[in-house]
Amino acid sequence: MGNKPKVSNAIIRRLPRYRRYLGYLQTKGVKKVSSNELSEMIGYTASQIRQDLNTFGEFGQQGYGYEVDKLYKEINRILGLDREYRTVVVGVGNLGQAITNYTYYYKIGFNIMGLFDVNPKIIGNWINDVEVMDCSRLEEYVRKEGIDIGIICVNRENAQEVADSLIEGGVKGIWNFAPIDLVVPEGVAIESVHLSDSLHALSFMIKNMDPESDRNR
Amino acid sequence: MGNKPKVSNAIIRRLPRYRRYLGYLQTKGVKKVSSNELSEMIGYTASQIRQDLNTFGEFGQQGYGYEVDKLYKEINRILGLDREYRTVVVGVGNLGQAITNYTYYYKIGFNIMGLFDVNPKIIGNWINDVEVMDCSRLEEYVRKEGIDIGIICVNRENAQEVADSLIEGGVKGIWNFAPIDLVVPEGVAIESVHLSDSLHALSFMIKNMDPESDRNR
Numbered sequence A, B: 001m002g003n004k005p006k007v008s009n010a011i012i013r014r015l016p017r018y019r020r021y022l023g024y025l026q027t028k029g030v031k032k033v034s035s036n037e038l039s040e041m042i043g044y045t046a047s048q049i050r051q052d053l054n055t056f057g058e059f060g061q062q063g064y065g066y067e068v069d070k071l072y073k074e075i076n077r078i079l080g081l082d083r084e085y086r087t088v089v090v091g092v093g094n095l096g097q098a099i100t101n102y103t104y105y106y107k108i109g110f111n112i113m114g115l116f117d118v119n120p121k122i123i124g125n126w127i128n129d130v131e132v133m134d135c136s137r138l139e140e141y142v143r144k145e146g147i148d149i150g151i152i153c154v155n156r157e158n159a160q161e162v163a164d165s166l167i168e169g170g171v172k173g174i175w176n177f178a179p180i181d182l183v184v185p186e187g188v189a190i191e192s193v194h195l196s197d198s199l200h201a202l203s204f205m206i207k208n209m210d211p212e213s214d215r216n217r
Helices: A009-027 A035-042 A046-054 A068-078 A094-106 A135-145 A156-169 A195-209 B009-027 B035-042 B046-054 B068-078 B094-106 B135-145 B156-169 B195-209
Strands: A065-067 A085-090 A110-117 A130-134 A149-152 A173-176 A189-192 B085-090 B110-117 B130-134 B149-152 B173-176 B189-192
Touching: A009 A035, A009 A046, A009 A068, A009 B195, A035 A046, A035 A065, A065 A068, A085 A094, A085 A135, A085 A156, A094 A110, A094 B094, A110 A135, A130 A135, A135 A156, A149 A156, A156 A173, A173 B195, A189 B195, A195 B009, A195 B173, A195 B189, B009 B035, B009 B046, B009 B068, B035 B046, B085 B094, B085 B135, B085 B156, B094 B110, B110 B135, B130 B135, B135 B156, B149 B156, B156 B173
Parallel strands: A085 A110, A085 A149, A110 A130, A149 A173, A173 A189, B085 B110, B085 B149, B110 B130, B149 B173, B173 B189
Antiparallel strands: none
């Protein structure tokens, strides 16, 4: 691990955005971009962008800027997107199915090897050539198949138990959609998408943007 | 707006978490909680929690703590969750349907009044008693029905155009799932859920947690 830089959570959040904008520039055929141009698009300051990217190496040339293709590829490598991940989805309700289809259609390197549910009506179904299996087989499957990432789309009450099975089975990371902050040991990465928190933040912003809202209702 | 406190984005992100934990305490029948106990559960410091809550008023009593029911209700009010919102979902693919079902089943005060898509195969379908309409009617519908929030689940290429129609129609906020940072005028709240950014952050964390990962693949 010696040569890996310490990276703050804030940078981890910014890197995927850089990648997103660089991917957009690629689709537009843009070959070169300066930190000032990136700044205008993304909204971070140019010096912030230069500093972030310098954390990982020397990608730009003073007075020339960045080569879009090269920087995109470098950021992919930094983000660990230069490899594929073996994943399972646990909880194949609406959201689980949406996430399954999302990763399937976009071919983004997160390959869904297995689907799991507790509902006998769903177990045995096939979604995009993957069978839905019984949750009781989860840990064994994860271990046997060398699964890297578990995607949790079950309800709050069962999420920690599912996480424990995934961890026992040996996953390296968990993408959690259950509305709960999961406890994971060191060495397991955890990333949560709390949809209700996001919606409530929006609600707050609306309330505090619109002085009339109390009167209108 | 005079008596509304200026609130940082960081607090806006923390408030829904407070709400989530207080809701959990309610289901456990807990009546009273101290900032220290909240701190242990949520992971923020007790003084951070007291400071956050003090921004909005005097909810606790020194040496006694917070009444769970009362604080939950107050946070609901602060977050603007003491009212209902009229919403539309634009883009009724997998993710759009998942979000529609999510808001429908959980009865969380964000009522979906209309669904919109451009796909003739989907237009005219009904999902949870709501008909899927043609996107060409979006702006007119939003205006006529007094829609508060537009939920964007279309692809990146069409997202800004959809946002413009929603804004023209008069929405107060947009919940955006398209992988693009939308441009909205002042007075319109915008909250984005960038699923791919989240997944890429997870990938980064996995890569940087596991020194063996390069060798294993």
